[in-house]
Amino acid sequence: MTDPRLAELIRLIPALKLSVEAGDLEHHGRDWTRRWTPAPLAVAWPASIDEVQGVVRWASAHGVGIVPSGGRTGLSGGAVAAQGELVLSLDRMNRVLGFDPIDRTLTVEPGIALEAVQNAAREHALLYPVNFAARGSCQIGGNIATNAGGIRVIRYGNTRQWVAGLKVVTGTGELLDLNRGLVKNASGYDLRHLVIGSEGTLGIVVEATLTLTSPPPPSQVMLLAVPAMDALMKVFAEARHRLALEAFEFFTERALHHVLAHGAQRPFAEDHPFYVVTEFDAGDEKAEAEALDFFEFCLGEGWVTDGVIASSEAQAASLWRLREGITESLAPHKPYKNDVSVRISAVPAFMEEMHALLSAEYPAFDVVWFGHIGDGNLHINVLKPAELDNGVFVEQCEHVTSLLVETLARHGGSISAEHGIGLVKKPWLGSVRSEAEIALMRGIKAVWDPNGIMNPGKLL
Numbered sequence: 001m002t003d004p005r006l007a008e009l010i011r012l013i014p015a016l017k018l019s020v021e022a023g024d025l026e027h028h029g030r031d032w033t034r035r036w037t038p039a040p041l042a043v044a045w046p047a048s049i050d051e052v053q054g055v056v057r058w059a060s061a062h063g064v065g066i067v068p069s070g071g072r073t074g075l076s077g078g079a080v081a082a083q084g085e086l087v088l089s090l091d092r093m094n095r096v097l098g099f100d101p102i103d104r105t106l107t108v109e110p111g112i113a114l115e116a117v118q119n120a121a122r123e124h125a126l127l128y129p130v131n132f133a134a135r136g137s138c139q140i141g142g143n144i145a146t147n148a149g150g151i152r153v154i155r156y157g158n159t160r161q162w163v164a165g166l167k168v169v170t171g172t173g174e175l176l177d178l179n180r181g182l183v184k185n186a187s188g189y190d191l192r193h194l195v196i197g198s199e200g201t202l203g204i205v206v207e208a209t210l211t212l213t214s215p216p217p218p219s220q221v222m223l224l225a226v227p228a229m230d231a232l233m234k235v236f237a238e239a240r241h242r243l244a245l246e247a248f249e250f251f252t253e254r255a256l257h258h259v260l261a262h263g264a265q266r267p268f269a270e271d272h273p274f275y276v277v278t279e280f281d282a283g284d285e286k287a288e289a290e291a292l293d294f295f296e297f298c299l300g301e302g303w304v305t306d307g308v309i310a311s312s313e314a315q316a317a318s319l320w321r322l323r324e325g326i327t328e329s330l331a332p333h334k335p336y337k338n339d340v341s342v343r344i345s346a347v348p349a350f351m352e353e354m355h356a357l358l359s360a361e362y363p364a365f366d367v368v369w370f371g372h373i374g375d376g377n378l379h380i381n382v383l384k385p386a387e388l389d390n391g392v393f394v395e396q397c398e399h400v401t402s403l404l405v406e407t408l409a410r411h412g413g414s415i416s417a418e419h420g421i422g423l424v425k426k427p428w429l430g431s432v433r434s435e436a437e438i439a440l441m442r443g444i445k446a447v448w449d450p451n452g453i454m455n456p457g458k459l460l
């Protein structure tokens with residue numbers, strides 16, 4: 001450690017695991033965006049709240065930025081360290097600390113993977129319902145910092161809904177114990193909810209108490225082929241009316257093309273413009289008959305042209321793979337990602353307008369639409385045509401984002417639905433938050449993090 005600041009850090013916290021190895025800096029300095037060159041000062045792996053506080057106090061004294069690091073599966077550059085920051089990895093703080101059967105809460109350290117939380121809940125015959133494809137790698141601290149959503153929001157809401165208590169180390173190294181698992185607590189500003197979704201800019205989550213719920217009844221998974229854009233939300237409205245929905249996701253023929261090329265199984269002999277994967281409660285014969293009625297009704301209306309209901313867990317998993325495998329199948333193409341939301345009622349008009357704009361201006365782009373359409377959340381990924389220069393592609397993608405921003409503004413939507421602002425969407429924050437709101441956000445940040453060391457440059 002030739003840097004005197006790091007030598008001092010080791011002197012202050014002798015047990016702290018710290019690395020300046022090139023491989024560690026490279027690995028921990030980036031997230032899934034792959035757009036910035038990692039250049040952290042070092043990576044630290046604290047093993048306790050005390051050590052986190054010590055690192056933050058040291059960073060605050062030296063004006064060193066801290067990038068909190070979980071599974072780094074984020075898609076908005078929120079965990080990128082490209083400016084000599086210290087990466088503070090929560091990997092070693094990954095234990096389940098306790099389960100309370102009366103409260104039905106699980107208390108965990110922040111570095112535990114989402115899937116491990118789900119499994120721990122299952123051991124007590126309960127459910128932690130937030131779920132998405134990165135469950136095996138992402139960590140609960142990152143889920144909380146970004147208020148992660150995913151494929152079950154339609155029934156269970158975002159991460160925010162499941163956080164009953166939080167311990168947080170602020171930018172001054174102070175430890176806050178927020179809400180302490182209380183169900184009711186009408187004692188002023190709920191600072192817990194300020195931290196959730198703050199993208200590591202206010203403090204570091206060092207412990208979380210999560211609410212669990214009863215597992216749902218047995219469910220069925222259905223894949224539908226949808227012939228036209230304007231039919232998608234008609235199918236959704238009908239499904240929501242007739243079925244107890246747990247998920248309602250969509251993807252296009254282009255998305256299917258990429259997952260099939262990545263090894264997934266073709267669901268229908270023919271290609272179709274759109275697909276919906278839906279999961280719903282189907283514990284008895286009545287529910288199963290209702291599902292069939294729903295399908296036949298949609299078929300009769302011409303809103304769907306084919307469909308399949310999974311008849312085994314393996315088939316359900318392979319239908320879900322068609323949707324959950326999309327991100328991975330696109331990753332080698334380094335897509336330019338957009339994650340937008342509009343009110344559910346505005347989805348058809350927004351999609352039609354955006355599709356028309358993109359087809360007119362960029363007919364050569366491979367535009368892949370998919371996402372949580374039942375939440376009004378659409379992922380629009382743009383893939384670079386092979387012959388196009390990368391610099392030109394990035395410029396054109398920024399223009400695509402401007403088109404999106406204008407269209408979203410007409411519909412009162414948001415430039416980030418669930419991926420966060422991070423670095424990627426920062427230039428457009430002003431399109432969704434007013435000047436007064438941003439000024440308040442800056443004020444809040446200044447109080448929590450007076451030296452501006454917490455995830456500097458992200459979000460604001």
Ligand code: MLT
Pocket residue numbers: 075133150324327339371372379
């Ligand atoms: C998803 O819904 O699959 C995730 O948000 C990831 C992505 O948008 O690529």
Ligand code: ZN
Pocket residue numbers: 150371372379418
């Ligand atoms: Zn998503």
